Amino acid sequence: xxIPVVRNVLEANEKMAAHVRRQLxxxxxxxxxxxxxxxxxxxxxxxxxLHDLSGEFRMAVIEGDLQTDNDARRVAATGAQAVQIxxxxxxxxxxxxxxxxxxSIDLDGLDILFIENVGNLVCPxxxxxxxxxxxxxxxxxxxxxxxxxxxxxxxxxxxxxxxxVDLLPHVDFxxxxxxAFASRLNKDLDIFELSCRSGEGLEAxxxxxxxxxxxxQMA
Amino acid sequence: xxxxxxxxxxxxxxxxxxxxLHLSRLEAIRVEYGALAxxxxxxxxxxxxxxxxxxxxxGVRLELVCLPLRLRCAFxxxxxxxxxxxxxxxxxxxxxxxxxxxxxxxKELILSRIEAS
Numbered sequence: 001x002x003i004p005v006v007r008n009v010l011e012a013n014e015k016m017a018a019h020v021r022r023q024l025x026x027x028x029x030x031x032x033x034x035x036x037x038x039x040x041x042x043x044x045x046x047x048x049x050l051h052d053l054s055g056e057f058r059m060a061v062i063e064g065d066l067q068t069d070n071d072a073r074r075v076a077a078t079g080a081q082a083v084q085i086x087x088x089x090x091x092x093x094x095x096x097x098x099x100x101x102x103x104s105i106d107l108d109g110l111d112i113l114f115i116e117n118v119g120n121l122v123c124p125x126x127x128x129x130x131x132x133x134x135x136x137x138x139x140x141x142x143x144x145x146x147x148x149x150x151x152x153x154x155x156x157x158x159x160x161x162x163x164x165v166d167l168l169p170h171v172d173f174x175x176x177x178x179x180a181f182a183s184r185l186n187k188d189l190d191i192f193e194l195s196c197r198s199g200e201g202l203e204a205x206x207x208x209x210x211x212x213x214x215x216x217q218m219a
Numbered sequence: 220x221x222x223x224x225x226x227x228x229x230x231x232x233x234x235x236x237x238x239x240l241h242l243s244r245l246e247a248i249r250v251e252y253g254a255l256a257x258x259x260x261x262x263x264x265x266x267x268x269x270x271x272x273x274x275x276x277x278g279v280r281l282e283l284v285c286l287p288l289r290l291r292c293a294f295x296x297x298x299x300x301x302x303x304x305x306x307x308x309x310x311x312x313x314x315x316x317x318x319x320x321x322x323x324x325x326k327e328l329i330l331s332r333i334e335a336s
Binding site for chain 2: 001002003005007008010012013092094123126183
């Protein structure tokens with residue numbers, strides 16, 4: 001017997017993501033899903049942001065890693081709430097894991113929730129975690145052709161952070177090329193060149209967070 | 220390797236359909252995936268074989284159909300396509316614009332048909 005079906009394969013994840021989005025959106029919490037290769041600086045960006053904006057916003061982090069709670073301990077050291085999810089080898093977070101993690105977070109008065117996804121430029125892009133926006137990170141020690149190789153992330157992200165710009169004099173990263181291809185994939189992409197180590201460029205990223213947070217509250 | 224999670228989702232959806240129709244065994248499944256969906260067909264096939272192993276559906280045929288990329292120019296609204304991801308960076312054949320093509324087809328991941336008994 002042959003049966004036409006036509007169902008979205010990831011519909012279970014997307015239904016759960018919609019549930020997460022309602023729960024967080026109803027409280028006016030801005031939720032950002034950070035996606036990059038391992039080592040691009042997601043945790044460093046969070047450490048700086050949580051430290052520098054601690055007087056301005058209440059923030060929490062859901063950390064996704066294959067193993068260890070090293071990253072959760074790093075961000076918790078800033079005083080922010082942090083919950084670690086270990087995927088035990090799984091290559092991405094999904095909305096069910098995020099929903100479970102929300103049980104361990106005090107959402108009252110929370111302004112911004114960061115989801116630090118598993119370091120991977122492919123799989124996390126496919127799984128909606130209930131975020132308001134995806135933020136892609138790329139560091140200048142990687143190839144400047146990453147937007148060309150992994151187009152879906154740059155197509156779907158709202159913002160692109162180009163990290164480690166203090167190292168530009170020592171590497172062959174072609175900033176213009178990376179920016180041009182990322183912009184072709186997504187004309188509305190907001191791009192930030194910064195260094196979590198030196199601190200340069202962070203202020204523009206913080207302004208973007210303030211704008212996004214204000215827009216979330218109005219919605 | 221998110222194909223393993225995708226394979227689990229495909230099987231769960233197909234089993235829901237079986238239960239609804241009071242059928243018990245899957246014979247074939249067709250999945251359509253967009254050229255941008257990040258699916259490696261060999262990996263999905265491998266993952267799917269693993270998830271059906273030892274179930275009533277062992278040996279089910281998995282038919283994978285790739286949906287080519289179709290883009291739409293943000294300025295002149297010309298719709299155009301391409302075989303691979305490179306099409307994303309090509310200028311619009313209508314007006315030459317290089318930026319801001321929207322993806323009309325290419326991100327899909329759909330269970331489109333099952334055969335069952």
